[in-house]
Amino acid sequence: MTLAARLVDIHSHVYLxxxxxxxxxxxxxxxxxxxxxxxxxxxxxxxxxxxxxxxxGPQYWDRDEKIKFMDRHGIDLTVVSSANPWLDFLPASEAQTLASQLNEDLEQYCADSPSLSPSLKRIYGFGMLPLVPEISIAALLEAIDQISKLSYLKGIIMGTRGIGKGLDDEALDPVWAALEKTGLVVFLHPHYGVNSEEWGEKNNGHVLPLALGFPFETTIATTRLILAGVFDRFPSLRLLLAHSGGALPQLSSRLASCIDHDPVVASRLEHDARWYLGKLYYDAIAYGPEELGFVSDVIARSQRYEPGSSIPTNAPVDRALGSKRMLFGTDHPFFPPLQSTEKWQSVVDNLQAIDAVSGWGQAEKDNVHGGNALSLFNLIQL
Structure with a gap:
């Protein structure tokens, strides 16, 4: 099996x-x-x-359980991340110390994992920053430096609140600059959703917060980054969005129109809002081929908004082009089957959705399965 045909899970959590x-x-x-x-x-x-x-249970923290899950589903390599709520609830001094310790713990967790080849481990990781109110920017830069020097950590996982004012807080500019310089991938993952009062009094389990609240949170946070000009100031920043970007692909043209008609922001950005969606990365956790195909189209459509582009707005998009920024994920250990089965339906659904996207050839499917991840995390040459 070639590296490009590997199955790589980029959305998998561990509670160390x-x-x-x-x-x-x-x-x-x-x-x-x-x-x-x-x-x-x-x-x-x-x-x-x-x-x-x-x-x-053990599947939340035991590496052997993670490997068993990977083997059961044919997953060759996983990039794991600590799961929400990260360190949001801690005071700054405690968060700083614990983030450093957890980054070292995760490095060891990955280092002790089996090898896929002489130079490639089966598990790599996203480190963690002590993003809490009152933390100093110097402490955040120190954490980025630590993570960048750890062999098996290839990025960071980040929530949406930053240091209390959201990710569009200009105080975070030195953090974005450092992340851009190191090339660490930023995995943006939700936790708070939307106001719980919106879900009403009926007990619907986790369905509304997880199916709708989490994606809406990602949508809002990413839109605020766009509106704040973060991607204009840091054009090489590599941002990976959980849950296929939430509702942002569906609402991106409405967003662009609202920007164009609002005097506060109409001249603020260097590009049409839809252009920025082509510079982001998306996990392929959408469970349906139609949804994945749509996200792929939106990514590819961004070419129309390149400076000087002559592509008409009604020109067909190259869906294969959009696939280059989409990556397979499982969200393990969440969404286990309610009844005992050999394989998890959530994983099977994701894989079947990728394989059924109209307009993707085998090369595109292989890349979404793993080739794109190996390239994004600079593992392809190993």
Missing amino acids: PRYAALLRARTTVPRILTSSRDGKPDDRLLILDRDTGRPV
Whole structure:
């Protein structure tokens, strides 16, 4: 099997033992609550207000369980990340210390994983920044420097609140500059969703917060980055969006029109808003070929808005071109099947969706499966 034909999972989480221990010691959300069900210990992870929790076990922190999951689904390589809520709930000094420790823990977690080839591990990772209110920019730059020097960490995972004012906070410009300079991939992942009051009083489980709230949070955060000119100031920044970019692809033309008709922002950006979507990366966790095909079209369409482009707005798009910025993911250990099965439906659905996208040839599908990830994380030459 060639490197380009590898299956690479870029959206997979781990609650490292040090982090899980912290959550177990807490008495308020976020926490791991230990109780009893049918006479047996019942550990549940609670990360949101009004959260009834989800069962947690070794698959959340045991590397061997991660490898077993990978083997069961034919996944060759995984880029893991600590899962939300990261360090948002900690004071700055504690967050700084813990982020450094967790980055070292994750480096060891990856280093001790099996090898795919003499120079390629099966597990790599996204490090973590102590992005909390009151943290100094110097501390954030120190964390970026630490991560950039760790052999198996290839990026960072980041929530949407920054240091309290969101990711469009100009105070973060030195952070974006450092991330751009190091080439670390920034994985933007939601946690807070939208105001929980919007979900009403009926118990619908996790469906509304996860299916709608998380993608809307990503949509808003990315739009604020665009409006703030972050991608104009840092054009080489490599930003990977969770959940196929949320609703941003669907709403991108509406966004562009609103910008064009608003005197506050009409002349602020260097490009049409739709151009920026072609500079981002997207996980392929959308579960349907039509959704993936649409995102691919939106990425490819950005060429129309290149400076000096003569491509008419009604010209057909090259869907294959858009596939180059899309990457397979599983969201493991979340979304396990409700009944015991050999393979997880959530993973099977994602793979079947990629394989069924109209307009993608085998080369494009192989790249979404793994080739794009190997290139993005600079592993293709190994």
